[in-house]
Amino acid sequence: MAGRLAEGKEVTDAIRRHDPLVKGFASDNYAGVHPEILQAIALANEGHQTSYGDDVYTGALQEVFRGHFGPTAEAWPMFNGTGANVVALRAMTAPWEAVVCAESAHIHTDEGGAPERSAGLKLLTVPTPDGKLTPALIDRQAWGFGDEHRAQPKVVSITQTTELGTLYTPAEIKAVCDHAHQLGMLVHLDGARATNAAAALDVPLRAFTTDVGVDVLSFGGTKAGLMFGEAVVVLNPDAVRGLRYLRKTSMQLASKMRFVSVQFEALLAGDLWLRNARNANAMAQRLAAAVREIPGVEVPRPVQANAVFAILPPDVTERLQKRFRFYTWNEATGEVRWMTAFDTTEADVDAFASAVAEEINSCA
Numbered sequence: 001m002a003g004r005l006a007e008g009k010e011v012t013d014a015i016r017r018h019d020p021l022v023k024g025f026a027s028d029n030y031a032g033v034h035p036e037i038l039q040a041i042a043l044a045n046e047g048h049q050t051s052y053g054d055d056v057y058t059g060a061l062q063e064v065f066r067g068h069f070g071p072t073a074e075a076w077p078m079f080n081g082t083g084a085n086v087v088a089l090r091a092m093t094a095p096w097e098a099v100v101c102a103e104s105a106h107i108h109t110d111e112g113g114a115p116e117r118s119a120g121l122k123l124l125t126v127p128t129p130d131g132k133l134t135p136a137l138i139d140r141q142a143w144g145f146g147d148e149h150r151a152q153p154k155v156v157s158i159t160q161t162t163e164l165g166t167l168y169t170p171a172e173i174k175a176v177c178d179h180a181h182q183l184g185m186l187v188h189l190d191g192a193r194a195t196n197a198a199a200a201l202d203v204p205l206r207a208f209t210t211d212v213g214v215d216v217l218s219f220g221g222t223k224a225g226l227m228f229g230e231a232v233v234v235l236n237p238d239a240v241r242g243l244r245y246l247r248k249t250s251m252q253l254a255s256k257m258r259f260v261s262v263q264f265e266a267l268l269a270g271d272l273w274l275r276n277a278r279n280a281n282a283m284a285q286r287l288a289a290a291v292r293e294i295p296g297v298e299v300p301r302p303v304q305a306n307a308v309f310a311i312l313p314p315d316v317t318e319r320l321q322k323r324f325r326f327y328t329w330n331e332a333t334g335e336v337r338w339m340t341a342f343d344t345t346e347a348d349v350d351a352f353a354s355a356v357a358e359e360i361n362s363c364a
């Protein structure tokens with residue numbers, strides 16, 4: 001029934017166009033919004049607040065981020081992760097400078113060329129076995145300083161957790177930062193899944209960022225349970241220039257910023273971020289343990305946060321994808337990627353693992 005939308009009182013079943021019981025393993029951003037975040041949005045609603053970040057929620061947010069990242073941290077709310085990465089990297093580089101990153105980095109593989117197209121950035125990529133850069137791997141691209149024929153390496157960008165589901169230890173990130181700084185370079189960390197990393201390492205967020213020398217962070221909210229929203233967090237104020245202006249010219253300045261900021265406050269002021277990340281990580285472990293028991297399924301990469309990679313026979317993948325959403329990672333090898341989210345339940349995992357076993361058996 002259409003209900004009484006005209007009166008603005010009821011949202012009816014008629015406009016719910018999806019089955020809320022259906023969940024998949026395609027991405028942690030297929031999940032909805034955590035109920036506590038939705039409540040926070042409602043709380044910030046009604047009445048007027050100054051736009052473009054001069055609101056009380058964005059003001060209060062600075063203290064929340066400083067509580068996690070230390071007294072010099074400055075948070076700049078943005079709409080999305082691609083935007084946060086582009087703004088951060090623009091603020092860290094001059095037009096003749098370049099960014100060293102893993103070949104598998106989201107900035108290289110999954111942002112439609114936005115760093116190149118909208119920021120004019122040269123990315124210097126390095127193949128890595130596990131998505132992680134090391135000082136030796138950085139050196140493959142960090143050379144030619146002072147040579148006007150070479151884009152000048154200025155930033156090392158790493159991802160935590162990586163696009164391959166792996167995790168840097170704080171000591172590994174420290175080694176990257178120390179090396180980059182010795183070369184006169186800066187370090188950007190794409191932390192779209194920083195909360196998953198902290199939960200998996202069982203350390204505070206600053207242990208693998210502020211405390212080990214990361215200069216600028218793109219901090220992920222969307223995958224952690226927000227409706228949308230990421231933040232560029234500047235840890236070293238000397239590492240950036242003009243961020244205020246670059247956020248606007250990169251189209252990441254939200255006029256109703258209070259709704260991004262209040263979501264982050266709800267996520268980070270208490271332990272919601274940790275509860276959500278711990279659940280997602282635990283469900284990935286449960287899924288990996290279950291599918292490892294199934295003959296014919298290979299789990300080729302370590303499961304360290306909320307991603308499980310598996311190799312399946314292609315006909316099994318095809319049949320399974322008719323029942324559950326997930327992506328094929330590598331057509332050539334038959335590798336698929338399964339992501340768990342803050343709202344993945346044990347029952348979701350068990351049903352999916354049973355489906356994997358059924359499809360393997362029926363194709364045998």
Ligand SMILES: Cc1ncc(COP(=O)(O)O)c(C=O)c1O
Pocket residue numbers: 080081082083106107159162163190192193222
């Ligand atoms: C490593 C990484 N960085 C950044 C992002 C943010 O991307 P988006 O622009 O879709 O918010 C994602 C999302 O998939 C990601 O996995």
